[in-house]
Amino acid sequence: MPVHKHYGSNEIVARILAAIPWSESDGVALTASQLFPFDQLHGRELFATKEHSARLNPEIGAHLLDIGSGIGGPAGYFASMLGCRVTGIELTPDFIIVANELTSFCGMSDQANFVLADAASIQFKANTFDHAYCLYVGMNLPDKPAVLAECFRVLKPGATLIWTEVTSRSGVPHYPLPWSLTADGSHVDTSDTLCHHLSSAGFEVLTVEDETNAHLVLANRMKLSGKTPLVGQVQANEVVLGPDFVVRRQNYLKSLLEHLIASTLIVARKPQAEHVA
Numbered sequence: 001m002p003v004h005k006h007y008g009s010n011e012i013v014a015r016i017l018a019a020i021p022w023s024e025s026d027g028v029a030l031t032a033s034q035l036f037p038f039d040q041l042h043g044r045e046l047f048a049t050k051e052h053s054a055r056l057n058p059e060i061g062a063h064l065l066d067i068g069s070g071i072g073g074p075a076g077y078f079a080s081m082l083g084c085r086v087t088g089i090e091l092t093p094d095f096i097i098v099a100n101e102l103t104s105f106c107g108m109s110d111q112a113n114f115v116l117a118d119a120a121s122i123q124f125k126a127n128t129f130d131h132a133y134c135l136y137v138g139m140n141l142p143d144k145p146a147v148l149a150e151c152f153r154v155l156k157p158g159a160t161l162i163w164t165e166v167t168s169r170s171g172v173p174h175y176p177l178p179w180s181l182t183a184d185g186s187h188v189d190t191s192d193t194l195c196h197h198l199s200s201a202g203f204e205v206l207t208v209e210d211e212t213n214a215h216l217v218l219a220n221r222m223k224l225s226g227k228t229p230l231v232g233q234v235q236a237n238e239v240v241l242g243p244d245f246v247v248r249r250q251n252y253l254k255s256l257l258e259h260l261i262a263s264t265l266i267v268a269r270k271p272q273a274e275h276v277a
């Protein structure tokens with residue numbers, strides 16, 4: 001199934017707005033933080049975005065590239081909480097519409113905007129962005145070397161790249177998964193392969209971290225508190241991605257638990273100009 005069909009659907013904005021106490025007719029702008037419970041489309045949702053943004057630690061006013069920006073949740077966090085300007089690129093047209101609409105409701109269109117693009121072919125000039133991040137998109141990228149080459153090209157020398165994705169470990173994961181219903185739409189690599197692709201693109205790999213345990217600990221905490229993602233309660237990602245996301249999340253956690261896959265966080269840097277070949 002093509003990526004845009006896997007993720008996209010109609011009425012996403014309406015479903016999110018039905019879940020939060022806000023109406024355009026109130027005449028008061030929506031805040032980005034009201035959306036955070038529903039717009040972080042990855043495991044550990046806002047917890048992960050907070051941690052990854054702290055790693056990036058961008059300067060106020062920095063211009064960031066968000067690769068595979070989803071419905072704009074992480075961009076909304078970087079813009080509203082850290083004072084950055086964010087350009088998101090995204091392959092799913094429904095998500096571009098949602099991200100731009102929600103950002104406009106929040107009065108943040110000057111700080112965050114979203115354009116339809118394949119990350120393997122980015123339409124921006126070289127050396128445009130101060131930093132970039134790509135949160136849990138790699139599993140959908142069949143040609144990571146092309147994406148990383150483009151990312152390297154559009155970043156300024158000295159820029160930091162935060163890259164998180166699910167990596168393969170010791171076997172075939174359980175399908176359907178959050179990023180694909182079947183194996184043919186899943187492009188997970190080992191973390192070594194990913195590092196190799198980053199280095200080949202010209203990046204200096206600074207740190208590689210296995211964050212699998214953080215996912216499992218959170219899932220267990222939610223289970224103990226009765227907010228378990230394991231028994232089919234509707235949570236944030238279900239509002240956007242549909243009720244069958246419950247099963248997909250279950251399979252994700254099971255595959256992590258059985259060491260079939262891992263969640264990997266990589267911090268990389270584009271070397272300063274004098275070091276770039």
Ligand SMILES: C[S@@+](CC[C@H](N)C(=O)[O-])C[C@H]1O[C@@H](n2cnc3c(N)ncnc32)[C@H](O)[C@@H]1O
Pocket residue numbers: 003004007039040041042067068069070071072073074089090091092095117118119120134135136137140141179
């Ligand atoms: C799991 S979601 C993560 C969204 C967002 N990064 C977040 O964390 O909220 C993966 C996203 O990657 C997008 N995507 C997949 N392949 C892409 C590509 N080649 N170029 C741009 N976006 C892509 C999908 O449309 C989807 O929105």
